[in-house]
Amino acid sequence: xxxxxxxxxAYHVIALILLVIMAILFIFPLYWIVTGAFKSAAxxxxxxxxxxxxxxxxxxxxxxxxxxxxxxxxxxxxVGPVVPGAIRWLVNTVFMSVAAMLLTCLTASMAGxxxxxxxFIGRGLVFSLIVCAMALPKQVILLPLIREIxxxxxxxxxxxxxxxxxxxxxxxxxxxxxSESIPGEMLEAARIDGASELRTFTxxxxxxxxxxxxxxxxxxxxxxWNDYFMQLIMLSSSEELTISLGxxxxxxxNATDFGxxxxxxxxxxxxxxxxxxxxxxxxxQGITMGAVKG
Numbered sequence: 001x002x003x004x005x006x007x008x009x010a011y012h013v014i015a016l017i018l019l020v021i022m023a024i025l026f027i028f029p030l031y032w033i034v035t036g037a038f039k040s041a042a043x044x045x046x047x048x049x050x051x052x053x054x055x056x057x058x059x060x061x062x063x064x065x066x067x068x069x070x071x072x073x074x075x076x077x078x079v080g081p082v083v084p085g086a087i088r089w090l091v092n093t094v095f096m097s098v099a100a101m102l103l104t105c106l107t108a109s110m111a112g113x114x115x116x117x118x119x120f121i122g123r124g125l126v127f128s129l130i131v132c133a134m135a136l137p138k139q140v141i142l143l144p145l146i147r148e149i150x151x152x153x154x155x156x157x158x159x160x161x162x163x164x165x166x167x168x169x170x171x172x173x174x175x176x177x178x179s180e181s182i183p184g185e186m187l188e189a190a191r192i193d194g195a196s197e198l199r200t201f202t203x204x205x206x207x208x209x210x211x212x213x214x215x216x217x218x219x220x221x222x223x224x225w226n227d228y229f230m231q232l233i234m235l236s237s238s239e240e241l242t243i244s245l246g247x248x249x250x251x252x253x254n255a256t257d258f259g260x261x262x263x264x265x266x267x268x269x270x271x272x273x274x275x276x277x278x279x280x281x282x283x284x285q286g287i288t289m290g291a292v293k294g
Contacts, residue, residue, distance in 0.1 A: 036262040060263035089246035100165040100224040112175025133169040160234035178212030
């Protein structure tokens, strides 16, 4: 009995060591970018790399925020104050990612609930098509998607990146799996009490699938934020650039100014970290529930 306990303890220690090593490997690139943003050009390009800045400098951020002044926002005739281009890039990306996140969570939770708890003709076929669409790469539908976006007059606008994300098949699949766990008796009781479909969805369904919505919110935000391919194809004007495209232009114009590029990458990483810290509780619950159900 004692040997079994000792063996279990040894496994826990080994697993902990492996997890710590993996965490360090994953965190190190972020650490290197953030510390590099505060290093001088001479220290960044030195033959002997330094693990920590010898002297913190803000030169890279000053150069980043001194380039390409642009209005903070522009909605038709309404134009915001002029700010550095990097701030406009960041605002564009935050708006794009938050709008895609909210719309995707709303539509996916509604579709997932309908597929899980409603009985209608073709329900199985619709779900099968959604599963098949998950395996379909974006490049396959790129040409018809561009033609459709152009026909709607949305090309070279942030909505050209937002709207294709709203119909994310993975989001519908995820929320359908979470909606399966909702007890049918609760829905039936709500109908007997005279609750409308909208009230049932908002007051019963949404609270019960909240962990799934939290997980989907993180997935959607990060997926939209990092979707460089769609941003590159759909956006072309300097006013509509996102932070990823903006950093790419900095890299093209300043191929050797790694400090400037690292400052832009640090700015781009901050919102993702903040969103994850806000939703991490729901993300963990969602992953745990999915593991238990699987």
